Amino acid sequence: MKDLHVTKVTLQEVAQAAGVSRATASRVLTSDPRVSPGARRAVERAASKLGYVPNHAGRALATGRSDAVALVVFEPTTLLFGDPFFPRLIRGLGDVLTSRDMQLVLLAPQTASDSDRVERYVAARHVDGALLVSLPSAHPLPGRLASRGIPLVIGGRPTEADRFNHVDVDNVAGAARAVAHLIAGGRRTIATVTGREDVPAGQDRLRGYQEGLTAAGLPADDALIEAGDFTRDGGARAMRFLLVKRPQLDAVFVASDLMAVGVLEALHQAGRRVPEDVAVVGYDDDPMAAGLQPPLSSVRQPIEEMGREMARLLLDAVHSPDRPPRKVLLTTRLEARFSSAPVASKPTGEAV
Amino acid sequence: MKDLHVTKVTLQEVAQAAGVSRATASRVLTSDPRVSPGARRAVERAASKLGYVPNHAGRALATGRSDAVALVVFEPTTLLFGDPFFPRLIRGLGDVLTSRDMQLVLLAPQTASDSDRVERYVAARHVDGALLVSLPSAHPLPGRLASRGIPLVIGGRPTEADRFNHVDVDNVAGAARAVAHLIAGGRRTIATVTGREDVPAGQDRLRGYQEGLTAAGLPADDALIEAGDFTRDGGARAMRFLLVKRPQLDAVFVASDLMAVGVLEALHQAGRRVPEDVAVVGYDDDPMAAGLQPPLSSVRQPIEEMGREMARLLLDAVHSPDRPPRKVLLTTRLEARFSSAPVASKPTGEAV
DNA sequence: CTAGAGTGTGGAACCGCTCCCAATGAAGGA
DNA sequence: TCCTTCATTGGGAGCGGTTCCACACTCTAG
Structure with missing residues (x-):
């Protein structure tokens, strides 16, 4: 219970208590190997007894680094x-x-x-x-x-x-991968809700979307691209525009999960079922993604x-x-969930 | 675009460039009034021309403060x-x-x-x-x-x-105020979901709840007190217990909004209407509180x-x-919303 | 037995800045 | 005109560390 050292302890005092010079004490505290075991022990004991902590400013000034x-x-x-x-x-x-x-x-x-x-x-x-x-x-x-x-x-x-x-993060590849996933699931008219245009990540995801389409030989269609602003409401708004411009769309790649929430709402309000009518893939793999209705597929960044x-x-x-x-450049991983389940089980008019 | 000063500029160099001593330069940079206007200007000019920024370690070591x-x-x-x-x-x-x-x-x-x-x-x-x-x-x-x-x-x-x-924050007063509000709204059997017992804020809110009851002359009833753990699920669980122990309760004071979300869910599942059957007041005035269904009354902390x-x-x-x-000690403010509306307009069996 | 190669060690020089103190010169008063 | 007083100024001593360097030993190897 002795809080004697309300006053700061300096290296000098430690050295003195240990019966060595300041230089040697310093060596011990910086793990310099050139110290005899005896001196080392003495210094360590003195330091812990006095509750010594090296003064940051002093050390920083001497070493030129601040850690x-x-x-x-x-x-x-x-x-x-x-x-x-x-x-x-x-x-x-x-x-x-x-x-x-x-x-x-x-x-x-x-x-x-x-x-x-x-x-x-x-x-x-x-x-x-x-x-x-x-x-x-x-x-x-x-x-x-x-x-x-x-x-x-x-x-x-x-x-x-x-x-x-x-x-x-390789946003281009991540977005392209999401589009490829949608295509593999049987989707052909794939729209995208982009992020703000001045954000590099948003630009890259748009490019990845385009590359994904191109790679699969699908046509580019500017009317399938609508700008969001990384907000939920922005996502909903963009989705409504897309539904007006291209009612026949069957999938959407959304540049962020937050916007995807808005997208899901807009789709629900428009009476489109997810994933039966429209598949959705988001981006970020926000913790809430798995808890959405339906669980949202998303591109997870490391x-x-x-x-x-x-x-x-x-x-x-x-x-x-x-x-x-x-x-x-780090690579992403696609977390496929129900929101982008394949069209599957309704292949060209098979009877139920 | 001369980035000449890739090497750090020291006070010494500024002083030299300004044609004064280090001491005078230091005075200028620490806003010491005892400097002639001429010297001051010379130093300021030199400092800005050289892009001088005082070295933190040096200053800290000399002043004993780190800012x-x-x-x-x-x-x-x-x-x-x-x-x-x-x-x-x-x-x-x-x-x-x-x-x-x-x-x-x-x-x-x-x-x-x-x-x-x-x-x-x-x-x-x-x-x-x-x-x-x-x-x-x-x-x-x-x-x-x-x-x-x-x-x-x-x-x-x-x-x-x-x-x-x-x-x-005066948690005792805040909780007591919430209880008083419930009482003023015509509630008589008021339960509480507390926070973790080892958290002082939780303890204080419980005490406030009790004081609120006492102040109004209502009896204390331990069966109306149930511990949550500041999580949503904990809140739901506590509410279910309360409904079993005291089905006739008509109000709940919940020690945090997050738990209140769980409480609302549990009440909904149990078929109790809020606020018609049970009034609810939360704590923290989380931004989401106003957006809940129904909007949650809550104690706002400054x-x-x-x-x-x-x-x-x-x-x-x-x-x-x-x-x-x-x-x-800071005081709270009660944000009254629909979740704690007075029993009002259904006075003793009036026909619909 | 001695030169040479290590070990440990302490003295002292910084690191960049602040601030005490003494010194300077100008201004004011007697 | 000479002494004070006051406003500026520079010299230099730290602040608390690290580290270079020289020194004193001890331990081989020749």
Whole structure:
């Protein structure tokens, strides 16, 4: 119960208590092998007895490193929380970072001045490097930080893709795979509800949709493409438009599960059955997807893996600052559920 | 596009470029008034031309402060995100902290070893103080940190309430108010679904429920009290028990909105109409509450205000470390919706 | 028995910044 | 005109670590 050390303990005091020099004490605490077993034991004992914790600022100043990295999320806080993407990403990051005893500092700039603050924070070497996610396209921050020589990894596809380290999910392949799945299930008139056009992931998923059709020799039809905005209502609205433009459609690929909820609602209201009349595949494999009515097929992204890969890339960049930028592309997996069951059992008029 | 300063700029270089000493340059950058206008301008110009940003470690070492505080959240990451409590809290904290140019570092220890890591992190003076929320009761961390002289503010009611600064919501009054509202609506047999017993907030809400009954002269009845566990399913289960034990109940006060969802389901399955047969009031005023069927009455907590107050308290503690612990109690507001409409318009057998 | 090769160790020089303190010069007062 | 007072300024001592370097030993190998 002795909380004697209300005053900070310094290395000097530990060294003194252990009867060695500051240098030797430091060696023990940084796991330098060049210390005799006796001295080592003495220092360790003294340190634990005094409750010594190395002062961060002192160490950082001496080593030039801070053992922390920033996760910069460009997204309204409300969206940040509530989106299952982030806990998964953070778990992945944590897997790698905690094993190296590095701290993760979460920064969520909301305004332009916040963004400046982030730049100053990172430039001040508060952290050894930065992870940037959901970066608005053409945002100046990566360039600014890079010009200060700060190690950087971007999650998603940056505007100037080869200037920066980045980890992306293969959205093109994921979307193409979803379309192939629909085609395999006997669908022929496949529409899509896209994401916002300014979001790279949305662009890629649209491209994947188109490639999927082309690969199967199906015609492209612009009237089968309708823009959503990654919201539920946007999805519903887009679906209603599609039903007006192409009533005969028999499948929809939706660029996010949240929009897919709206799509399902719109289909239900229009009296179309899912999957009997229209098959639906979403994207993200949101936890709620499996619980929807009907359970929603969805493209699952390896978010944890993305986090791990981002952390690895960043640590590499911190240790070898001159390495050229690298790019990692991760593959998706299709979770097929009832919403995209094959037309099956009603093959050309077979009697029941 | 000269990114000349890939190498860090130091104060020394700024001073040199401005033709003054390091001391004077430092004064300019710390807004010390004792600098001539000329020197000030020269330094400012040099600093911005060189893209100077003060090195954090250097400054922290010299001042003994880091201009950052930690928010320590003891909750599984998955719960952290997804719970609307946190974005609201963080917004409140941000209001106060950014105005003082302080950074918020989010730490979410999941395991005991994480918790140790947090202790080391904070003890290393990485941050000037710590904000602790959803702290398990009797957790050793606050005591440990306090004994190291680290400024602390706890959100919620800590086990040893007067040892620590804390900001709490008046859960007792909030719950009592909800019960009073039910009574005013003509209800007489009021049950409650409580939270987990080891959570102070849950205990307080139960106490408020009891006080509410007592204040109105209604009898206490233990069979009207059933423990939930803050989950939806737990709420449903508790409600089913209550219906068995006291079929004649005409109102339920539920200690969280999430549990209230389960309660509504259970009531629906049992064929009880809400609010005609049973009135329901929840707690937290979750954003979804207004969207439920029927819209759920709920006790709204001033979370943003709690964040602001916590930040203020912590900043005070950082600046005056010897001030005795303070306690702030915030009041709730009842959002009355249809789920607790008065029995009204069916007075004793009036014909339809 | 001695030169040479390791080991451990301590002294001291930083790392980048703040701030105390003494020094300077100009301005004001006697 | 000389002494104070006041506003600026620079020198230099830390802040708490890490790490280079030289030194003192001990232990082979020649």
